[in-house]
Structure formats: C-alpha cells, structure tokens
Amino acid sequence: MAVSARRGAPLTPEEIYSTALRLVEEGGVEALSMRKLAAALDVNPMSLYHHVENKTALLSQICRTMAGRLALPTDESLPWQERLRLLAHAYRRLVKTYPSLWVYIHTHPEIVGGYRGGLWDVLFPILADAGVPEAERRRTADVLNGFVSGLMMTERRGHVGRDDPEEADRAFETAIDMIIRGLPRP
DSSP, X not given: OOXXXXXXXXXXXXXXXXXXXXXXXXXXXXXXXXXXXXXXXXXXXXXXXXXXXXXXXXXXXXXXXXXXXXXXXXXXXXXXHHHHHHHHHHHHHHHHHSHHHHHHHHHOGGGTXXXXXXXXXXXXXXXXXXXXOGGGHHHHHHHHHHHHHHHHHXXXXXXXXXXXXXXXXXXXXXXXXXXXXXXXXX
C-alpha cells in the first residue's frame, strides 16, 4: 500500500469509508465529493481511486459501513418479540446517528442491494420464529421495513415528537407493539 507524502501513513479503506460517512452526515450526500474527501484525509484526490472506483461505489460502500454499525441483537434464546423490539430500536438508533445517508438510501434503494446480510439475517429468523410462513417472509419484511421507515421519516421531519421528544419514543413503542400484535404466532 502506497504511503502518501502528505500524510506519512498508508490510506486504509476503513479510514476512507468512515471519513466519507462523517462528511455525509455533516453536509449531506450532495456535499460529498472525492476532492472534499481527499482534503479531509490529507491525500491527493487521485489516491482515492486506488481504493474506490468512483463516487457511486464510494456511496455503496459507506452504506455498507453504516449498516455494519447496526447493533444487531444476537441472543437467539430471547423470545422473538424481544428480538424484534431490540432490532427495531437498533434500527432507530442507526437512523438517528446517520440521518442523511439513511434518507439517501431510501431514495436510492439500488445502492444497497437485496436481502442479504446484517438486518435481514436477523429479521428473517425472527419472522420464522413469529410463525410467518416462509413464502410470506420477504413481503412481511418489506411491509415492516416500510412501516418502520415511514415512522422514522415522520419523526425525522418533526411530525411526531416535534414539541415533546418523549412523544416520539412513545409513538415508536406503540408502533412496535402494533407490529408484534399483528404478526402470526406459531
């Protein structure tokens, strides 16, 4: 790995993606450029192209970096209801931590790909334990994602909890309770 004359240290992919993610959250996706990223990393902009093909590839990778920071529930011995609640809260924390990139993902779903890894690897077993038939799990996951994402969007825009942040917390708990009550039981 080449060492930048300006930096004196090798540039790592994790450093690139973490810095890009920080820049997106500071100024939005539109404000991210390869030049601004290079300046933040104290490297020549061309150095970035040894690690990432273009801005689209960079955005795809920082979406994966963000998703990798989702604190997924790992204790499969917990009841599915508790695992679903933990997953929902972890997702909400991620949205609140990375709101700009989260909004970008929801207007550019092609950037993240399909139903593999992270959230989906945890959600599908929860749905199985909840008694959702295998043929219905993908559709159920889509509906849950839409429901929770819609709630997060209304919260982010101040339609829920604008005057009372605790109201947003209560609304989120109500939504999770509704989801749990609405899922089939084995």
